[in-house]
Amino acid sequence: METRELDVKLAAAGDLLREHRLEALLIQRVPNFAWATCGASAYVNTASDESVASLLLTPTGRHLITNNNEAPRLEQDEGLTAQGWEFHITEWHEVSEKIDALSHGLQLGADCPYPGALDLRRAFPRLRMNLLPQEQARMKSLAGMCAEAMDRAIRSVQPGMTEHEIAARLGAEALRQGVLPIVNLIATDDRVTSFRHPLPTSKVMEKYAMLVLCGRRHGLVCSVTRLIHFGRLPEDLRRRAQAVAEIDAAMIAATRPGQRVNQVFRTGLAAYAKAGFPNEWRMHHQGGPAGYEPREFVATDETQDLVRVGQAYAWNPTITGAKSEDTIMIGPERNETLTAMADWPAIEVSIDGQKVSRPAVLEIL
Template identity: 20%
Template sequence: MFQNRREKLVSYMQQQQIDVAILVPGSNMSYFTGLQLKQSERLTLVAITANNQLYFLVPQVELTKVDTECANAIISYSDEEGPTQAIWQFKKELGASQTLGVEFDTMHVKEQKAIEHLTYNNLCDIGESIRELRMKKEHHEIALMRQAVQIAEESLEATLPTIRAGVSEMEVAAQLEYEMRRRGSEGTPFGTIVASGYRGALPHGRASMKKIETGELIVIDFGAIYKGYVADMTRTVALEEISPTLKTIYSIVKQANETAIEAIKPGMTAHDIDAIARGIIHAAGYGDNFTHRLGHGIGLSAHEEPYIMQRNQLVLKPGMAFTVEPGIYVQDVGGVRIEDNLIVTENGYKNLMTYPKELIIL
């Protein structure tokens, strides 16, 4: 699997006359090598050459995670030694290159400084080529995302009975994250959002110590991770009866979500899908209260290509995976967001989520 992915990357590199691609810890390194690490104070680099050779520079503490069978060379260093000597050895293994391809959007300054010790003439961004490769999900990737979705849905179902007046948003988030861990989630891809009442007007209203009150809507936006792959889910629920205004807002968002999803098929653009949902919300008089893009790609990252937003003329193709998450946010009143995870198919779409979208009143 990883070998096939690297072969595709090497094909891009040869077309663009890139001699070596340098990857840093994160989703791209995981995608091409299987090595799952986060960027830290310990320098880690992977080099993929235009003739498909693979070189690792890793701290000793992570050495056992490297697949030795696929590596042409593995250079390690201890905490006491530091990476300086290892960088020079890495340089010797790679030799001189005309052009290096690097991840401009994810590389830290420390990693950039390390790369400056290598021998090359030109530096270019290989990120766009990698993003294009990763946009089309493989069958097994979709299967892992489906499992992450199942974990998220089951965990929400288990958490809802614990929501009552006087419980804090933080307590709800803790319960939800506990339920996901119990079901196999490796963590959360972003800070869990539980935003009740007036705080629901904050699109990124991370869980706080605010107590939930009756008559409020509660926006719950959270994610699960299964074998590296992400599910990103939002549902908005009510604690007992809510006002007619809040019910109207909920119905508008639900219509925008469902109508945009029904339109998904190959050949549509990201702009087209966004415009459908945005048009419904605008026609209802809440256009200024929908303040973010309609969706974003999902996979090994919580946010990746494709971005479903205005003026993005990217044409949808089978295998693309993304969210559809329209929202309305009214200051001092509350907010609603409903989010599903979609896969573009040959003839339309597949919604990985099965959780109901009718308003749940607790």
């Protein structure tokens, strides 16, 4: 962490307070804690987004309030004392009282519902989605790890494995690199066509599998999907895989600085229609900007946000039985596919004279 990153984020928090005529800001959600501390982890239960520590920005200081069993790790592993946060350590049942004492008499805003505070939760995705150079470097590193984990896991899949076994492979490959698999979805055979969000089951794989990973490290989240088929892909499924690759390519090509997110969304809808699947977009959201959540928000026809250099996006168009998903980063001259995998079969799509490479289904013949 460079001082500059923290300074920029503190300035953004100050601007948020001034915009709403507030004096203090309370941060208690895991993604926002990670953003504000340049990547620190403040969770225990990965199924909850409630942080085990609170950050409080006031006119007189930067406070971190936590209990006595969390403080040592936050100080030592996360280095937050060195980052300049003033620790207030309480017993587990006294945290709220300490927050109230420190914020007493101040006009308070918070990133989640809190008594007496203005709810600012909707402001944070827009703060988080514009990645600073240090965050861009961390996202690229994370994406490389997620791509490697996916590549190793999916190439180890064999007919006869259960979805639980496949999920265990994918999760282990992510964790081996220090990446937390916060989404680990597996579908095989008919379940690929039945479910867009397939939690793994004891079903035994026969020929076809889809693996979906959202991995978290230093607070950031990267997303990637790949599919594998044993034997030649049936022609109808090949047509669907080709179509979803063309839709994804169109959306990636349209995600350029100065474009509005809803323009990209509309490009995707037009691509669905052109591919002969005009209503499939209604079956699942199409993705959006990535950052400290798998999607900082989901793109719709109403989303007016501008695409900017340094942002990351994960589009995820689906057609029943097929899906395309990678995490990309917006560069000044071109987009970079961060989760690309060497030697993975590709579908090359031509969009306005440029080639956009999208992953094909891996066929094991």
